[in-house]
Amino acid sequence: MTDVTAAGPHVAAAMNLPDILPPVRHRRGVTGFILRRPTIALGLGLLLTMTFIAFAAPFLGTVDPTALAPAKRLRAPSDVYWFGTDAFGRDIYSRVMFGARVSLAVGFSVALLASAAGLFIGLLSGYVRALDGLIMRIMDGMMSIPPILLAVALMALTRASVQNVILAIALGEVPRVARLVRSVVLTIREQPYVDAARASGSTIGSIILRHILPNTLAPLTVQATYICGSAIIVESILSFIGAGTPPITPSWGNIMADGRTLWQVKPYIIFFPAMFLSLTVLAVNLLGDGLRDALDPRLAKKL
Amino acid sequence: MSRPILQVSNLKKHYPLAGGLFGRAKIVHAVDDLSFEVARGETLALVGESGCGKSTVGKAVLRLFDITSGQVVLDGMRIDELSDGALRPLRRRMQVVFQDPFSSLNPRQSVRDAIAEPLRNFGLAASGAEMDRKVSEILDRVRLPRDAAKRLPHEFSGGQRQRIGIAKALAPNPDLIVCDEAVSALDVSVKAQIVNLLKDVQKELGLALLFISHDLAIVENISHRIAVMYLGKIVEMAPKRSLFAGPRHPYTQALLSAVPIPEPDARRERILLRGDLPSPISPPPGCRFHTRCPYVFDRCRTEEPELRSVGSAHVAACHLDAMPVRR
Amino acid sequence: MALLEVRNLQVHFRTPDGINRAVDGVSFDVEAGQTLAIVGESGCGKSVTAMSILRLVPEPPGKIAGSITFQGRDLLGLTDAQMRKIRGDDIAMVFQEPMTSLNPVLTVGRQIAETIRLHQGLDRKTADKRAVEMLSLVGIPEPARRMREYPHQLSGGMRQRVMIAIALACSPKLLIADEPTTALDVTIQAQILELMQDLKRRVGAAIMMITHDLGVVAEVAEHVIVMYAGRVVEEAPVRQLFARPRHPYTCGLLGAVPKLGSSLDGETARLSEIPGMVPNLKQRLSGCVFAERCASATDLCRTVAPALEVKALRHIAACHYADKEEIAA
Numbered sequence: 001m002t003d004v005t006a007a008g009p010h011v012a013a014a015m016n017l018p019d020i021l022p023p024v025r026h027r028r029g030v031t032g033f034i035l036r037r038p039t040i041a042l043g044l045g046l047l048l049t050m051t052f053i054a055f056a057a058p059f060l061g062t063v064d065p066t067a068l069a070p071a072k073r074l075r076a077p078s079d080v081y082w083f084g085t086d087a088f089g090r091d092i093y094s095r096v097m098f099g100a101r102v103s104l105a106v107g108f109s110v111a112l113l114a115s116a117a118g119l120f121i122g123l124l125s126g127y128v129r130a131l132d133g134l135i136m137r138i139m140d141g142m143m144s145i146p147p148i149l150l151a152v153a154l155m156a157l158t159r160a161s162v163q164n165v166i167l168a169i170a171l172g173e174v175p176r177v178a179r180l181v182r183s184v185v186l187t188i189r190e191q192p193y194v195d196a197a198r199a200s201g202s203t204i205g206s207i208i209l210r211h212i213l214p215n216t217l218a219p220l221t222v223q224a225t226y227i228c229g230s231a232i233i234v235e236s237i238l239s240f241i242g243a244g245t246p247p248i249t250p251s252w253g254n255i256m257a258d259g260r261t262l263w264q265v266k267p268y269i270i271f272f273p274a275m276f277l278s279l280t281v282l283a284v285n286l287l288g289d290g291l292r293d294a295l296d297p298r299l300a301k302k303l
Numbered sequence: 304m305s306r307p308i309l310q311v312s313n314l315k316k317h318y319p320l321a322g323g324l325f326g327r328a329k330i331v332h333a334v335d336d337l338s339f340e341v342a343r344g345e346t347l348a349l350v351g352e353s354g355c356g357k358s359t360v361g362k363a364v365l366r367l368f369d370i371t372s373g374q375v376v377l378d379g380m381r382i383d384e385l386s387d388g389a390l391r392p393l394r395r396r397m398q399v400v401f402q403d404p405f406s407s408l409n410p411r412q413s414v415r416d417a418i419a420e421p422l423r424n425f426g427l428a429a430s431g432a433e434m435d436r437k438v439s440e441i442l443d444r445v446r447l448p449r450d451a452a453k454r455l456p457h458e459f460s461g462g463q464r465q466r467i468g469i470a471k472a473l474a475p476n477p478d479l480i481v482c483d484e485a486v487s488a489l490d491v492s493v494k495a496q497i498v499n500l501l502k503d504v505q506k507e508l509g510l511a512l513l514f515i516s517h518d519l520a521i522v523e524n525i526s527h528r529i530a531v532m533y534l535g536k537i538v539e540m541a542p543k544r545s546l547f548a549g550p551r552h553p554y555t556q557a558l559l560s561a562v563p564i565p566e567p568d569a570r571r572e573r574i575l576l577r578g579d580l581p582s583p584i585s586p587p588p589g590c591r592f593h594t595r596c597p598y599v600f601d602r603c604r605t606e607e608p609e610l611r612s613v614g615s616a617h618v619a620a621c622h623l624d625a626m627p628v629r630r
Numbered sequence: 631m632a633l634l635e636v637r638n639l640q641v642h643f644r645t646p647d648g649i650n651r652a653v654d655g656v657s658f659d660v661e662a663g664q665t666l667a668i669v670g671e672s673g674c675g676k677s678v679t680a681m682s683i684l685r686l687v688p689e690p691p692g693k694i695a696g697s698i699t700f701q702g703r704d705l706l707g708l709t710d711a712q713m714r715k716i717r718g719d720d721i722a723m724v725f726q727e728p729m730t731s732l733n734p735v736l737t738v739g740r741q742i743a744e745t746i747r748l749h750q751g752l753d754r755k756t757a758d759k760r761a762v763e764m765l766s767l768v769g770i771p772e773p774a775r776r777m778r779e780y781p782h783q784l785s786g787g788m789r790q791r792v793m794i795a796i797a798l799a800c801s802p803k804l805l806i807a808d809e810p811t812t813a814l815d816v817t818i819q820a821q822i823l824e825l826m827q828d829l830k831r832r833v834g835a836a837i838m839m840i841t842h843d844l845g846v847v848a849e850v851a852e853h854v855i856v857m858y859a860g861r862v863v864e865e866a867p868v869r870q871l872f873a874r875p876r877h878p879y880t881c882g883l884l885g886a887v888p889k890l891g892s893s894l895d896g897e898t899a900r901l902s903e904i905p906g907m908v909p910n911l912k913q914r915l916s917g918c919v920f921a922e923r924c925a926s927a928t929d930l931c932r933t934v935a936p937a938l939e940v941k942a943l944r945h946i947a948a949c950h951y952a953d954k955e956e957i958a959a
Contacts (some may be wrong), residue, residue, distance in 0.1 A: 014861075014935040017655045020695040024649055036646065192401040193409045195367050196471065199399045201424035203392050205593070214411040267771060272898045353786075353816035355885050460907050461672070490671035491842060495886035495901035500902075517816065520888040524898050543893050561776045561820035563845025571849070574816050575824070579785045 010019045035292060043286030050280045054100040062094035074266055083272045088259050095250040096272050102251035103232050103280065106166055110231035111224040113170040118177025119220060125178065125206060126185025136182070139175035147172030148234055150221030152243045165238060169231050180223050184216045215246045218295040229281040236277055252277045306379055308478050308511045309341040309364065309397075314373035316359050320584070329584045333359040335535040337373075346512040347528065349521040350558075351532035354580050357515045360532075361481045364513065365399055367389055379393065390577060395425045398472035402484035404464035408456040412469055414451075415452035421475040437474070438455035443498060444507075445470045466500065473504065479511045484520060498525050519562050523547060527602065528616075531555045534583060534591040537610065539618035551619035553596050590622065631702060632659035633836050634683070634804060639696035641675070641682050648912035656696075656858040659757035660804065665830065665837040667851035667868070669844065671883075673908050675860040679808050684723055685713050698791045700804070702722050710891040726809040730788035732781040738792045739777030742799055749800045753765060764795040767832075769825055774891045777899075782792075787818035794825065801833055808840045823849055842885050859909055859919040862938060866945035869957075876941045876952035878924045879904070918948070926951060 027035055034041040053060065061082075069089035077084040083092035125135040142150075147169070154168035188194060188211065197207050238244030239253025240260070247254055252273040259269025316334040334356040339348045349357040363370050375383040382393060398421070401407035408417060418438045419428070428434040439449050445466040456464055465485065472480050482501070483614045486494045502525060504548060505512060516522050522529060523543060530540040531552065538553040557574040564571070576595045581587050587594050595605040602622050610618040611625065646864040653675040660666050661942065668676045678858050681687050682694050685705065699706040700721065705713070724730040733741060737755055742761035752760070754781075758777070765773035768791040781789055790810060796803055807826070811819040827850060830837055839850055848853055854871045856864040856879065863876040875881045885902030892898050906923040909915060917932040918924070924931065932951055938946045 011930065011934060012937040012939045014937040014948065015638075015655065016935075017638060017640055019642065019649060020693050021644055021649050024644060024646070026648075069351065103800055192403060192407040195362070195365075196399060196401060196407055196468070197409075198367060199365050199394060199397075200421035200471065200475070201394045202420060203391070206424070210412070210416075211409050215409070271954075352817060364788050384942065405753045462907070470808070491844070491883060492671060492886045492904040495888075496903045498901055499903060519816070520890045520892075523890060524888040524901060543898075547731075547891060547893055557817060559890065561817045563819070563843065564890060565844040565848045565884065566889075567848045567872055569848070573820055574823070575679050575821060579787065580815075 020244070037290055039286050039290030040294065041290075043283045043290055046279055046283030047287060050100055050276070050283065051104060053097055054104045057094075057097040057101065060097055062097050063091050065090060065094040065098045066248055067091075074262070076266075077268055084266070084268045086255070086269050087262065088224070088258075092255065092269060092272055094251070095255050096276055099250040099252045099255055100276065100280075101275060102162060102245055102249060103234055103235060103253075103277065105162065106169065106235040106251075107228040107232040107280075107284070109166045110173060111147070111228040113166065114173035114177055115171025115220055115224045116229050116230075117170070117174045119181050119216065121174065121178040122183060122216075123212065127212070128207060132182075135178070140177050142172070143175045145172075146238055147230075148237055151234060153239055154243070155238065155243045155276045156189075160244065162245050162249065165235055165244050169234050169238075172234075173227050173231065177220070177223055177227070180219060185212055188212050188215050218283040222288050222292040222295065225284050225291065229284035232277065232281055232284070305343055307342045308378055309342040309513070310374070310376040311340070311360075311364065312338045312374040312376070314338070314360065314363060314375065315371040317371045331583050332509075332535050332586055333583060334363065335586070337532075337535070337537055338531055339537065339540065341511050341513055341609040342507070343478070343511055344509045344577065345528065346514050346526040348514045348516060348529045349532055350516060350519060350522055350529055352517055352558075352580070353396075354583060355532040355535070356583070357532050358483055360365045361399070361483045361513060361515050363442070365397060365481055366394075391426070395421070395475040397479040397481065398475065398477040399481045399483060400465070400468045400472050401484040402487055404461040404468065404488060405456075407468050408464055408471075410456055412456075413452065414442075414447075414454055414456070414470075416597035417456075417467060418452075418470050418474050421471060427475060432559055433528055444473065444504065446568050452622055460493075461498060465493075465497050468501060469497075469500065469504070473508070476508070477510070479513065481513045481515070483515045484517070485514075485519065487516065494521065500551050501525060519559060531558065534581065534586050535618070536591060538621070539617075539619040541614070541619075542612070545614055545617045551613045551617070551624060552592075552621050553623075554592050555598075555619075590620075611620050631847050633662040633664075633701060633840075634660040635697075635699040636679075636683070637680065637699075638695045639682065639694070640680050641687060641692055641694050643939065644691040644693075645912070651860055651911045652692075655684065656857070656860070656862050658855055658862065660838055661838050662803065663830075663834055663836055665839060665852045667839045667841060667847040668857060669841055669847050669854060669883075670829075670843055670857035671908070673859075673911070674857040675737075675937045676693075677808055679857070680808050680838065680840050683806065684717055684721060686723075688732070715749070718745050718797075718802070718901070719800045720802055721806065722800070722802040722805045723802045723808065724790075724793050724797045724810045727813050728793050728813070730779065731745050731793055732789060734781055737778050737780055738784070740896070745796050745799045747905065760799070761795075764799050765792070767798070767829070768792070768795045770795075785818075786814055787821060788824055788837055790814060791825065793828070794822075796895060798829060798833055798835070802835055804838065805830075805835045806838045806840070809842070810839075811846065812841070812843070819846075826850065844872075844884065856883070860911055861919055861948065863920065863949070864945075864947040865938070866942075866947075870942065874942070874945075876945065876947035877920075877949050878926060878952075879920050880947075882923075885954050918950075 072085050073087055073089040075081050079161045081091055085094060086092055121135060125132045150172045151168040155164060158164045194207060194211055197211055235244055236253030239251050240257045244253055246249045255273040256270045263270045314334055314337040317330050317332050319328040319330055349360060351357045360370060364375055369382055369611050374381060382390060383453060389541060390611060407544060409570050413436050418441055421433050422428045422434055422437060428437055438452055442449055444449055447466050486497050489497060514526055526543055529546050530537045533554050535554045539555045550559055557576050560572060560574045578595050579592055589605045590603040590608050593599045608622045610620045613619045637657045639653055639656045643650040643652060645859045656679055667852055670676045683698055687694060694706060723789055727945045738762050742764055743757040746757040750904050765776055770788060770791055813821050818850050841847060851868045854866060854868050855862055858879050864880045875884055882904040904923055909919060918935055919928040921931040936950045938948045941947050941952055
């Protein structure tokens, strides 16, 4: 506020109109982040919790998840057995905690693998016109097979192991990533800054590395989170039908498979792994949604 | 007389449009048999409205795509037939500034990296320290603060981003810069800043500019010579004064009369053109402008006029100039 | 009473980085049948002002305050339904980009007829007939055939004519044109400006022309408002503004415009620049909004924001130091 009279009576000062909106408070730090991006905060929080569980499973009050104790089978949840026991007397709580390892390992690995492969194929397809047609037709062919059936078929060809499950699921996810990357590459190719880079003497490799790649990472990251969620579910389905991880290794799908026949009388066997599975997939999807909104190209100016 | 820095002869660029399922693909005659020269240190403006092919000429000169036929000669060396690898070192001598300040810079590249890119590609800086020094010098030249180097494009205004684009173009010390509508997307006062910057830089460095624009008033301020384009051809070319004092081609006359004058009482003798721009897929036979020309007569419909001399260094392609009696 | 009276209009937007005070205290009148031009550069708030008259500003995150009175009615107090009756009927708008302002999947005839049927309740056949009349009025040849074409089949100039036809279909009293010719080639622009002048004579509408092009202002406007950083800095009849601009920003703007024919008498003059950049509207500004870029700014300018003062007959400017003339009583 300025004092008009000090300037002299002949000075005409403009009316100071008040603000009509309350001020925007810029909360720094973690609280600020949570308030500004609640979806990402929630998703990340849940995911980190699950990751923590996976790493710290031996220290969270668990016992050997493969230890059989037929005398104690099919006990309901109690003080001793927090989630109860299954048909072989194994402690479900421990199996669920250790099961997080398999599910998260599969989820992250598939996301990473499919993204890397899809990125490479998409870049090739988008930038090298001659190969585009061929590559896309192969991708179309792969996409026409439902991913779960593809994974089942591939698992039938090899022995059951976590690695093979990862490869089988990843293969089915590659085409979608490749298409996404390809469409982003095609858009970026038309941008004037790519022409400017060519005029600056950059080689194709340099352009792909410095200009195209950095701008594909944002949509790719969002897609990777969705792949992670999808992979976790597919893994559990594969295990549920017996085509996934070997029954000894606890995975959320396996635990549910074991409880399949008894679910009407002993629902807790399926309930707990299912709950953890759902929360994890929810976390990953929330993270993906939040990232997608945050990285929206219309806001690209802010990035 | 030193050799012109750029000589373009009989440039043609036709490209096919995706045809339907049946029938032949249509061909867009974007640029048809164009020839011009740019002398060292001079600004030649390519003026025309949308669809005339001026941007295509700019990109063709820069070899951003292959031309259909013709010759592009940069300082005596033919560049239109060179392979990518052979062309690359020559690119140092011709650079570009694009129109849209928002999409002509990589949003994820810092200003320093953007300017360093041509320096690195052409081996103009031996060390990181030398690179930084050169980047600072260039930022000074385009009147941007030195700390701009670490920032990203979105932190700058449109005018500042154009300065960054100009900095990137100046970095390898080129002989020619193609300005493709470089000021069209800027506000009035910012346009003035950038036009003045380009003129200053041209004088300081002896640069030639190929200034592509549709804004005749800006073109008058910045160029030495002007070529007016219509539907892929040059219809008139002249030194600035000669063109504005006495435009000979009816299209140039109409174009000049259409520019709104910032003076409320100025007399406006508007030459209104009939109809719309014909499609470059099927340009009209004879003189391409005949469908809209107020002075059209029979010869115009069948015979295409050549560029004839109508004054000192002034050429125009109009049958009226071949007539013994002028209208 | 003027046709449109705007008083102390404020339009603020809530953004993650702070409050964007896009329009901060704008007042003006539009008389019936008058052509008012609002001129300014990007970010000055001219488009937001136009949109807020028709209440087209999204209201969160925006908020409008002040008063907008049209034919005596306060527009800001109307309900959505009442506002819809006014839009297209009493007040119409033409936008900058005809390609994105027309629905690509409807024929142009349908889009014109839609407005007519909505506001005048005519049946299909009559509305179509009227649409053909409108197309012919805006100078589109073979209107009956063009009725059935889609926007992408028309050229840019034609599309803008269609936009004008839609806007004038119900004979509005006020036509707001937001940069209507900026996206067009200069020869087409000339055609469209002539058309708008001609139609204005026939329909008798008042025109509020938003533009950054001073040439367009000189050509069509009767009265001009210059905006900067969300405020009005100068207002005058068009001849007076160009002959004797009072505000340093207006002077700078006029100096920065290249004039055709400048090369004919000697060396082309250097365009005068306005140094610096538009201020960040998210921060509260003290003093004159233009002070940091003004060559003649003093401490007074930096501390006390000048009010709009009458400097000459019907000519006001917001500058402490702009000359005043004696106005004959």
